[in-house]
Amino acid sequence: MKKIDAIIKPFKLEEVKDALSEIGIEGMTVSEVKGFGRQKGHTEIYRGSEYTVDFLPKIKIEIVIADNQVDAAVGAIIKAAKTGKIGDGKVFVSPVETAVRIRTEEKGDSAV
Amino acid sequence: MKRILLTLALIATAAFGTFSSRADTSTNTPPPPPPPASVEQRLESLEAYISNGDPTAPLKDTNGNVVVTSPIMSSLSNSTGSTYTYPGPGHNAWLLTSTALVLFMTLPGLALFYGGLVRKKNVLSVLAQCFLITGLVTILYIICGYGMIFGGTGDMTKDWVKGIVGDPHVCWMFANVTSAPNPNYSYWVSENVYAMFQMMFAIITPALIVGSIAERMKFSAILVFMTLWMFIVYFTQGHMVWGINGLMNGCWNAGAKIHGLDFAGGTVVHMTSGWSGLVLCIILGKRLGFPKEPMPPHSIVLTYIGASMLWVGWYGFNSGSAVAADVIAANAFTTTTIATAVGSFVWPMWEWVVKGKPSVLGFCSGAVAGLVLITPACGYVLPSGAIWIGIAAGTIPWFFCYKVKGWLGMDDALDAWSVHGIGGMCGAIMTGMFARNAANANMATNLKAYVTDTIFQPQLKEQLKTVGVTLVLVILGTIVCAYITKMLVGLRPTEEVEVAGLDLAEHGEEGYHS
Numbered sequence: 167m168k169k170i171d172a173i174i175k176p177f178k179l180e181e182v183k184d185a186l187s188e189i190g191i192e193g194m195t196v197s198e199v200k201g202f203g204r205q206k207g208h209t210e211i212y213r214g215s216e217y218t219v220d221f222l223p224k225i226k227i228e229i230v231i232a233d234n235q236v237d238a239a240v241g242a243i244i245k246a247a248k249t250g251k252i253g254d255g256k257v258f259v260s261p262v263e264t265a266v267r268i269r270t271e272e273k274g275d276s277a278v
Numbered sequence: 279m280k281r282i283l284l285t286l287a288l289i290a291t292a293a294f295g296t297f298s299s300r301a302d303t304s305t306n307t308p309p310p311p312p313p314p315a316s317v318e319q320r321l322e323s324l325e326a327y328i329s330n331g332d333p334t335a336p337l338k339d340t341n342g343n344v345v346v347t348s349p350i351m352s353s354l355s356n357s358t359g360s361t362y363t364y365p366g367p368g369h370n371a372w373l374l375t376s377t378a379l380v381l382f383m384t385l386p387g388l389a390l391f392y393g394g395l396v397r398k399k400n401v402l403s404v405l406a407q408c409f410l411i412t413g414l415v416t417i418l419y420i421i422c423g424y425g426m427i428f429g430g431t432g433d434m435t436k437d438w439v440k441g442i443v444g445d446p447h448v449c450w451m452f453a454n455v456t457s458a459p460n461p462n463y464s465y466w467v468s469e470n471v472y473a474m475f476q477m478m479f480a481i482i483t484p485a486l487i488v489g490s491i492a493e494r495m496k497f498s499a500i501l502v503f504m505t506l507w508m509f510i511v512y513f514t515q516g517h518m519v520w521g522i523n524g525l526m527n528g529c530w531n532a533g534a535k536i537h538g539l540d541f542a543g544g545t546v547v548h549m550t551s552g553w554s555g556l557v558l559c560i561i562l563g564k565r566l567g568f569p570k571e572p573m574p575p576h577s578i579v580l581t582y583i584g585a586s587m588l589w590v591g592w593y594g595f596n597s598g599s600a601v602a603a604d605v606i607a608a609n610a611f612t613t614t615t616i617a618t619a620v621g622s623f624v625w626p627m628w629e630w631v632v633k634g635k636p637s638v639l640g641f642c643s644g645a646v647a648g649l650v651l652i653t654p655a656c657g658y659v660l661p662s663g664a665i666w667i668g669i670a671a672g673t674i675p676w677f678f679c680y681k682v683k684g685w686l687g688m689d690d691a692l693d694a695w696s697v698h699g700i701g702g703m704c705g706a707i708m709t710g711m712f713a714r715n716a717a718n719a720n721m722a723t724n725l726k727a728y729v730t731d732t733i734f735q736p737q738l739k740e741q742l743k744t745v746g747v748t749l750v751l752v753i754l755g756t757i758v759c760a761y762i763t764k765m766l767v768g769l770r771p772t773e774e775v776e777v778a779g780l781d782l783a784e785h786g787e788e789g790y791h792s
Contacts, residue, residue, distance in 0.1 A: 210572075210574055211629075211633055211635070211637065212574055212575055212637070212639055213639060213640075213643060213679040213680065213693055213696075214679045214680045214681065214683045214684055214693075215569070215573075215574075217572035217574055218572075219572060
């Protein structure tokens with residue numbers, strides 16, 4: 167089992183969700199985060215005060231899937247989330263030790 | 279037969295009357311009741327309702343005593359000690375409405391305007407401070423504040439000391455303030471209504487100061503400071519400018535030493551609060567993290583709602599200051615609308631030109647600035663003057679927010695000084711330039727030599743003097759109040775409290791649960 171953390175631009179969420187759904191991945195956890203990489207922030211002006219806001223809003227998608235689905239999932243995410251401009255985001259893959267479905271107490275691949 | 283008997287009875291009564299009055303010269307008889315007013319006198323009293331004149335004038339003799347009875351006379355006395363007529367329904371209705379409108383300016387107009395501008399963790403502190411001030415000032419005002427600003431009897435045109443400081447004993451605990459008008463301030467509006475109307479001004483003025491010291495002054499310090507400030511600064515300034523024997527009441531006090539004009543509070547409300555805010559924010563110091571840490575408004579939406587409410591409520595503030603539903607109120611309504619709308623247009627235009635983007639906060643600030651600048655002028659200038667005042671409103675306070683504040687480097691959190699302090703001062707000065715006799719015939723009574731219908735008329739100099747006295751009082755008064763407060767309870771919260779936010783630490787509440 168592997169965990170995929172994908173940081174994407176917020177307006178790409180629907181596309182990525184649909185792309186994952188097409189390859190059979192239905193479950194995910196989504197959170198609203200802030201961050202930056204190479205993308206510069208923006209400037210806000212309130213009366214005389216000018217602020218450079220470095221942190222940009224992003225969406226983080228977390229999915230845990232079987233090893234044999236990882237390549238397809240990463241590919242689907244990248245294809246759906248890419249705009250070609252700076253700030254598209256990143257995908258991280260890390261190993262997962264165990265997964266348990268709470269309702270049935272199934273373990274392992276059948277739990278994801 | 280009946281008629282003959284009636285006539286006989288009348289003759290008998292008259293005879294008995296004259297007989298008994300001749301016979302009783304040795305004992306004390308009550309004086310005969312005053313004769314009823316003639317139809318003509320009664321008609322003239324009613325006509326005074328339309329022209330906002332004195333309804334008792336047609337009923338008086340050459341010594342100024344009312345010598346006839348008229349249904350228009352009520353049984354109520356006012357705080358000057360004399361009975362007076364009933365209030366005029368239309369004029370009273372407008373002032374009742376205006377009073378509610380001015381309260382609306384504070385709750386929730388100003389509360390939301392300021393509340394949206396602070397960070398989320400401090401939004402409740404602003405709301406709490408506005409409500410605290412509402413109750414606190416009401417109590418002080420009822421105890422002795424009204425009397426200190428407006429109380430007084432007899433000829434008080436020329437008393438030097440009484441012209442500066444009002445008398446706290448007059449109207450103590452609001453005694454003698456009834457529904458009868460007090461002709462010192464209005465012929466047709468109930469004195470209690472006028473008092474309540476003015477109380478709303480007394481409430482919003484300290485609430486404006488919150489704008490300068492937002493997010494970093496303890497609740498207890500605000501309670502103590504505002505109590506002291508009302509006595510030392512507000513009641514004094516209000517008395518000097520609006521009291522019937524006020525030192526600077528140019529329009530109504532023939533014996534005024536400075537012939538100042540301030541229709542609805544450019545000096546009393548805006549200069550006092552704005553410059554007080556400046557002094558206080560210098561004494562308090564900057565917010566932790568200012569200016570490096572971004573502290574953008576947490577909700578421009580709330581600020582927009584608040585600004586819009588301020589505009590609507592301000593009609594009561596400005597037009598209600600005519601203390602009548604008359605031609606002057608009508609003109610004040612017009613000039614207020616023009617200056618505000620022009621100000622709200624000009625400010626974002628400057629932003630567009632200089633910064634590249636007109637902001638919603640700019641629209642709100644421009645409108646408020648327009649309202650501030652037209653406040654002292656609205657009842658004295660013509661619509662043409664209001665346009666210039668609106669342009670100045672969108673330009674001068676904007677420039678102070680955009681550049682001067684940065685040069686000075688102090689943390690006037692919500693720009694109370696730039697908008698109210700500087701704006702009020704500009705408005706007061708421009709009142710001197712644009713006051714025109716055609717706008718307000720009352721000026722001719724005491725200001726004929728000063729308002730000569732030109733830009734650089736002598737009234738301009740009187741306004742500069744008024745502004746000067748105001749500045750001295752406000753700056754010195756605020757320093758005194760601030761240091762006494764610092765001694766008694768301290769001014770700033772601890773670092774932890776300021777960083778965590780005032781809402782949780784001082785009020786035990788969170789504005790939003792996300």
